[in-house]
Amino acid sequence: MSRLSLATLDLARSRPNVTMPPVDPAGQQVGILHLGIGAFHRAHQAVITQEAAAATGDTRWGICGVTQRSDTVARQLRPQDGLYGVLERSPEGTRLQLTGSVRDVLYPEAQQDELDARFDDPAVTVITLTVTEKGYRRAGNGRLDLTDPLVAADLASNPAAGRPVSAVGRLVRGLLLRSRGCGAPVTVLCCDNLNDNGTVVAGLVADFCAALPGAVGEPLAAWIEGNVSFPCSMVDRIVPATTAADRADGQALLGLADEGLVVAEPFRQWVIEDSFVAARPAWERAGAQLTKDVAPYELMKLRILNGSHSTLAYLGALAGYATIAETVGDERLLAVARGLITEDVIPVLQAPDGTDLAAYGEQVLHRYTNPALAHRTVQIAMDGSQKLPLRLLATVRDNERAGRQARWAARGVAAWMTYLASPTARTGMPLPVDDPLAARLTASVRGRTDAGGIVDALLAYPEIFGADLPDSAWFRAQLTEDVAELL
C-alpha cells in the first residue's frame, strides 16, 4: 500500500471521516524547534499549531521536531514529508485528522549540524519540549543531577564542539550557539507534566551553565538572562502509545499507510503563561488559553487528573485490568479515584479563575471511561519515582499542613508500592517496572510479601519521599494497612 506523503496526500481528500490538514503543509516555514517529538506533541501542540496557522494565515510556524534517544520518529515521518494522522477516538466514533505542521524531523546523533543550524536560525523564535519527567535529569532536590552519566558526559565535552546526549545539554548547546551566532531572543516553552515547568527548565539550564567553565558559562548565563524566557504551561490531552491495531485502523480510514500515526481523545487543553520574548504562533486562535499565572491550572491538572490517573493505573494493573477504561468500569476503583479528587485534592486546591473544580474532576473521570481509548495501565505506571511526588505526595503534604490525612492519596502510593513488589497481577498479567530507579526499587522490594517491610524499604528513598513523609506516623500506618490488603 502507498504511504502518506505530500505526493499522495490528495488521495485522502474524499475519504469519509478523514480531515485534511487545514494549511498547505509545504507552505509552512519552520519557526518552532521541538525537542522530544513523541506521541503527545504530535497530537497536541502540532495540531493546535496548524489550526492557529489556518486561523491567521501566518505561515511562519512549521515545526522541526527533534528525536531524543532513537531515530524511530525520524524514520516514521521523514518518508512522509512530516505528515501523519491523529486518530481521534470517542464513544461516538473514530475520525482521522491529518496534520501538516511538522516540516522536518532531526535525529541529533546523525544530524547535529542540522540541529545546530536550527538553533541558530533567527526564524526560530520558540523552542518547545516534551522529553518526559525523567528526561530532565533532576536530582532529589530538583536541581540538575550533575552525577547523571549523560549530564556528566555533556559537561565533560566542549559544549560548542561536542555532541550532547542529554536534553538539557542539547538545549544549552543550542542556546550557546545562538548567543554566539544570530543572537536573536527565543522563548523556551516546556510542555511536560511538571509543576512550574518553565521555572524548572530555567533552573536546570542555569545549573548547567554554572557547571561549565566560567569563561563559557558566565557570558552564556548573562545572555540567557537578557534574551530567553521560560514560560510555564499546562498541557492536557490523553494520548496513549500507538499500537499496531491503531495503525491498521488509521490505514483503513486513510487508504494509505501512516507510520507516524498517533491516537488521542477528543478533549484537549493548553494553558500558557504569556511571557514570550519573541514572536509566537497565535495559539489562542486555536483554543489555547494565554494567562499571567498558569500555576493554579498546573496544580489542578497534575493533582486531579494525573494523580487519579496514576492511582488508577497501579490499582487497575494490580487487579489485572489492561486499560484505564476497564479500571474505571470497576466501581470500587472508580470510587477511590473520586475519593482522591473530592476528599483529598479539592479541599487543598486553589481553583483557577472561573473553574468549578468538582465539575472538572467529574469531567476527568468521564474522560477515563472512553471505551475507544485503550490507554494501558502499565504505560501510565512507568516512571512512578518521578511522578508520585508531584501527583500524589504534594497532596499528602498539603493535607498534613491543613491538619488532615489524605487517605486516598495514600491508597495510590500504596498501590505503587504493591506494584513494585508484585511481579504479576492476581490474574497473572505481568507488572513491568520501567523507571529510572527500577534496578534499585525492584532490588528493594520485588517479590516481598511483608507489607511493613515493603513500606519501610520504599519510604527510605529521600529522593521520592523527602525527609518529612517517612516521619508521618499515620501515613506509614495507612500505607502498611493498604499494602497488606493489596498484596
Ligand SMILES: NC(=O)c1ccc[n+]([C@@H]2O[C@H](COP(=O)([O-])OP(=O)(O)OC[C@H]3O[C@@H](n4cnc5c(N)ncnc54)[C@H](O)[C@@H]3O)[C@@H](O)[C@H]2O)c1
Ligand atoms: N501522552 C499523554 O497523554 C501526555 C499528556 C500530557 C502531557 N504529556 C507529556 O508528554 C511527555 C511525553 O509523552 P509522550 O506520550 O509523547 O511519550 P512518548 O514516549 O511518545 O515520547 C516521549 C519523548 O520523550 C523522549 N524521552 C523519553 N525519555 C527520555 C529521556 N530519558 N531523555 C530525553 N528524552 C527522553 C523520547 O525520546 C520521546 O521523544 C510525557 O512524559 C508528559 O510529560 C503526555
Ligand SMILES: O=P(O)(O)OC[C@@H](O)[C@@H](O)[C@H](O)[C@H](O)CO
Ligand atoms: O505522560 P506521562 O507519562 O507523564 O503520564 C501518563 C498519563 O498520566 C498522562 O500522559 C496523561 O494521559 C496526560 O497527562 C493527560 O493530559
